[in-house]
Amino acid sequence: MTSPGMARLLWALAEPFHALTYFAAECTAAAEAAGCRGFWQSYFALRAAPLGPVGPEVVTALFYNFSPAFVARRVPAVWDAVPPAAALEARLAGVDAAVRRVLGEEWIASPDAAEAADLAVRAAAAVRPAGRAMAAANAGLPVPEEPHLALWQAVTTLREHRGDGHNAALLEREVDGVGAHVVAAAAGRSTREWLMRARGWEHKDWEAAAHRLTERGWLAGGELTVEGTAMAAVIEADTDRLALGPWRALGDAGCDRLAALLTPLRRAVVGAGHWPEHNPIGAPDPS
Secondary structure, three states, X not given: OOOXXXXXXXXXXXXXXXXXXXXXXXXXXXXXXXXXXXXXXXXXXXHHHHHOOOOHHHHHHHHOOOOHHHHHOOXXXXXXXXXXXXXXXXXXXXXXXXXXHHOHHHHHXXXXXHHHHHHHHHXXXXXXXXXXXXXXXXXXXXXXXXXXXXXXHHHHHHHXXXXXXXXXXXXXXXXOHHXXXXXXXXXXXXXXXXXXXXXXXXXXXXXXXXXXXXXXXXXXXXXXXXXXXXXXXXXXXXXXXXXXXXXHHOHHHHHHHHHHHHHHHHHHHHHOOOOOOOOOOOOOOOO
16 A cells, blocks of 8 residues: 655645745744744754754754754754753744644634644654654654644654655765755755755865765766766655655555645645745655
8 A cells, every 4th residue: 555656745745834844934933932043043943852952963963964064053052042842832833823824724623634634643653763763753742732733743753754764765875965965956856056055065065075976977067967867766766665654554545635635735835935946855846
C-alpha cells in the first residue's frame, strides 16, 4: 500500500502549511514577543525548541545544510533570550494566529479540519524514532487539542521525519550541506542567491563545493551532468522511499483523503503570499 510518490505528494501539499511558522508575520511576532530578536533567532528557536537547549554542534548536525558559523551566531545564545519551553508555546501561538487569518474560523471549526488532523496525527504516531532525531523530538511533544494545531504539529513531525531521511540519503552519497545546495540550485529547485542567503554560506564555500562536485563528475560549467542529474534523482528517490513508513499507517485510501484535504490548505497559504517562489525548502509544486 502507498508508494514513495505518495510520500512526495503529501510533503508537497503539507509543507506550505507547516512553513507558516517561517513565513507568516504572526509567527515572527509571537517569537519576538517571547524574547527572540529578528527572523533568524526566531527560526532557530522555534525549529530547534523540541530538542531542548542544545548547542550549535547539535543544531548544525540535525539541520544539516546550514553553515556552522551561521548557526553558531544564534545558538546557544538564543536560549538565553527564550527557553525552549517558551519557544514551543510561541510557535503554536504564532501558527494559531496565522491559520485563523489565512484559513478562517469557519475552516478551523469544520469537519474537514478535524478529519485532516485525525489522519495526520495517525501518521505521525507511526513515526519510528530510530535515527530520526528531529522527528523524534517533535513526536515527543503533546498533541494540541485544537484540530488545526494538531494538524500543524503532525505535519511538522512528518516533514522532520522526511528531513532526517533526506540527510541520511545525502550522507550516504557523501554530499555535505553546501554541496546539497549546489545540487539543488543546479537542478532548478531553488537559486544560489536564496540558498546562500538563507543558509549562511559564503561564496568561497559554494565555489569549493562546486569544485568537489565537478571533480566527481556531477557538474560541468555549473550545470548538472548526466551523472549529476541521475544522482540528484537517486537522492530524491531515496528520500521519498525513506519518508514512506508513517504513511503506510493510513493506507492508500487514507493518504488519498488527506491529500484531498491538504490541497485547499496549500492553495490558501500560497495565495496569501506565504510561500515565496524558489524558497530554500525546495518542495515541488504538486500540480
